Amino acid sequence: MTSNSDSNKKTPDEIPSAATTETNNAKDTSADLENSAADAEPAYIPYSAETAKSKPNWLWVLPLLLVTLLIGLFAGRMWGEKQPEDNELTTERSVTPQMGTATGVTEVEKEVSQKPVLTVETVTPTQSSVTKDLTADGTISPETTSTVSGKVNGVAIDRVLVREGDQVKKGQVLAIFDTDAMQQQLIQAKAELAEAESSYELAKRDADRVLPLLEINAISQQEADRYVATANQASASVAASRARLNNQNLNMQNAKVTAPVSGVISEKSANVGSVPGPEPLFTIIEEGKLEWQAQVDPNKVGEINVGTPVEVSLPNNKSVMGKVSRISPTAEDGSRQITIYASLARNPNARAGMYQRGTFKLGSDAKSTIPVSAVVTQDGYDYVMQVKAVKNENRETIYRVSRVKVKLGERQGDRVVLLEPIPGEANIVRQGGSFLSDGDVVTIADTNTPAKAE
Template identity: 35%
Template structure:
């Protein structure tokens, strides 16, 4: 064998050894890469949760049954205070709108000069009539003593007796005139007919008003009422004495009570009026006559199933909840939302026993989504424990 042939044989052996080493070192690496690829494919095959959520179980509660209604606030009764004397000048006005007054309190006063003069004239006319009556009575008495003597004719005697009776009648007329003028004198003071609150005032100092002109308007006893409009179908559920919660436009609330129910229903609206007493106008500044208010009649209480308000999600015009299934997927259920109490809401609908509904994140889920459930955040440990 020549030197050249030996060199070629040695080179072939070296290459064969290198190829064998490369083959044995590559096989474990390829196996590891292939195993990693299979694991990645397995992870990709498993579905991932769409959202991390919290769930809650529906809780039973006893809620109030209420009947909502709207209506106007008005005065329980209003009194019109006016002038009873004509042609007098208003000298003084002592009250204004919003003042609380007592029965018999002086609200205004007219100038009394004209009335005083009329009273003095009536007294003088009465004195004159009494003097004339005394003279006529004396003449009649003398005529009766002379009746048997024949000194006077029967006609003359009758005339004296008639004059006596006429004089007495004139005295009575003069007394009545004096009494009328004294009444006018008392009417120079305008008095409150009842306890209450002044709601309007048209009296002006210096004005000359006619008889019957309204000077003040008074809310009797300061009482207001809410005139609720209730549909004919619901009117039978309301009873006298039933408690009512009335809410003013500004948000103020007050507890009232049904006083009476109208015996008729409006033919146009088919609503009946329910009159609800509310406390004094002075005690509740948020309520004024003429306001439009809403209220709720307390009809009773009933058992209900409640969930947190966040669990109820409106979709396509319906209220829905997401119910957690055994496979950690959610199922959408339609429910009816009812009464509310605090942060919870009543639901009516067929839910399975022991159902758990999604409370956080329900608005981001669709029917059949896979979720991850977490418990509520734990409370912080006390400082001593830390």
Template identity: 35%
Template sequence: MKDVLKRFPVRRGMVLSISVLAVLAALTLTAAMVRADSSAPKTVGSKPVLTVRMIQPKSMEWAQTMTANGNILPWQESSIGTEMGGLRLTQLNAAIGDQVKKGQVLARYNDATIQAEVAQAKAALAETEAALGEAQQNANRVRQLGNTGAMSEQQKTEAFTKEMMAKARVQSAKAQLASAQVRLAQTRIVAPDDGVISARSASLGAVSQPGQELFRLVRQGRLEWQAEVTAAESAKIQPGQSVSLGLPTGKTVVGTVRNIAPTVDLKTRNVLVFVDLKPDGDPLVAAKPGMFAKGQIALGKSKALALPGSAILLRDGFANVFVLQTDNKVKQVRVKLGRQANGMMEVEGLAPTTAVVASGAGFLADGDVVRVVK
């Protein structure tokens, strides 16, 4: 009041009226109230910042999978070679990539010499069979005479011995003929099983060497994926589990676990899992031996809590949700994400009855007040 009066100095002989003093008093009171209001702490309003809908985590059955890497290799690869030496290759009937059937002729060698050996063996067999017939007739006459005394014991023994020797010569001739026929069959290189030719080292006109490899065959066109897993992971894998394999070409091939290696590799400390692949269409088209691929091994199903993706807020590299508390306030809670499927995400760190903001989490902050609608 004194400050206000100083602004209006009273001159000598001048008297302030009562009304002026009243106005000055009102102004002073108003200024004091303004100063008091400005110095008082402000209170946060309780107006909702967002209208939200609440949901609870949903219990779902999730497929448990294990990720592994490995190589695609033939199930079995046969080495097709020749057992003969010194013969010239005169015919080639198969190339790399050809699908062949069991018994199909892949190559032929010059068999003129072997054909001559077969003919010679047949002639020798005919000769020994004729000698056997004569010996058997003589032996039969000796048997008819019996003990009449017309022949001595020495003559009888000689007749029976010739018969036995003739039979032995026949057996020997048959064996020689069979051997020549086997050699003749070896001049034809045939496929030992159905499959796909994966390699060919044979060249037309080359002279063979015993044991020389001519072709390599992927038996039945079957491929396998040899996945590497840790020893702890191998305990979760069982034969018969399904596998989904992503190929470098972008295609997907399914398979089935056939076997798990009984030992651990000393170098990698990993266990090999053998998976039979079932490519669609022609074999060795989608998947090829030597490919490196990543796959998912299905381990079974388990229950877990899940939320829609709209309820998850990714902030600073972490997953968060907003849960409802008293007075319609929300609290930011960090969760751990797991598997994802059909727009749902597996979450860990929430109770099944927790009320979670369904959408709009990006517009909220910790402690905000919301309006909840059903």
């Protein structure tokens, strides 16, 4: 009995393990399935317990993995949204490599350890007296003009003594007509007058001689009246001849064209040899005075009054000052604009006919301004670089810049109006902001230092 028992016993090496048995069974099953698949038509593997054991089913794991992945992504998103912004930047941020990177090493970025990228000066907005202006476009025109025409007809111009732009005085000779024909007419008029006066003297003596004879009835009344009528006709002829002579003298005077007022010759149509018609020979700007005629929106006319100062721009970066002299009571047809007239000071650079831009000086207001150099323009918007003091991980104060969008108004020299206040502490970089990025650490180089972070 003992021998049989011992003979039936097997050593551990001879006893096959369960895993080995299962593996062998799986191999046998796979071989059978392959043989069956080769013989069967169509290929079909009947389900059996042995088949289920021989082929592990991992499909039930996929939904579980998918659900786990979605839960992880959602939890990570919610965690990221709940994290507050750390203004003092005192924590370390782990940067996980994206899929596809060559290494799996985690990169750690310490923002608090950033070194200053630039040394800057800071300024704060200040209240400045800002001039309140209203700009408009208009034409420079003569304030008052006088036209000069010839007073003789049918006579050619002999000499022209002035040109456009010349300064003239009242009574100054501007042009002279040809007087040769006038001289002959004057001589003839004088001769006719002398003849008429002689005839009159003779007729008068005859009448004076016969009138006493009428008293003694030596002649008839009819004959005496004839002598008196002859004398009267001779007197009338003298008056007519004298009038013609005066007219010729006047023509001689009018042969000289003179300036009726003092001013500047703005137009000239007189030319030597021409026989002028009724059109003016010269146009004179009285006293050389010019005015600026501007078209202004009716909604803004209420801000302008007679006497409001005006500055009109001129070529070569020059300008001329003036004052509003009158305001048109009606709007222009078509444009519906109101014409404002401003008298200008005399300036050699101002010319009639110029179309120039002018500015109505409406007073001044106190407004917040910043240096133009502090403005950084990017993508069509204006920004300033605001400097704030924060604590690093060692509780040390550092200065960090943030880009702040601003709304600007008119420019006043090297400063510009700030239409809306800058939120928070208004310490901004004076210049060089274009070299900085949002979040950069800087060093302050002046005494206008932002308050230290607590």
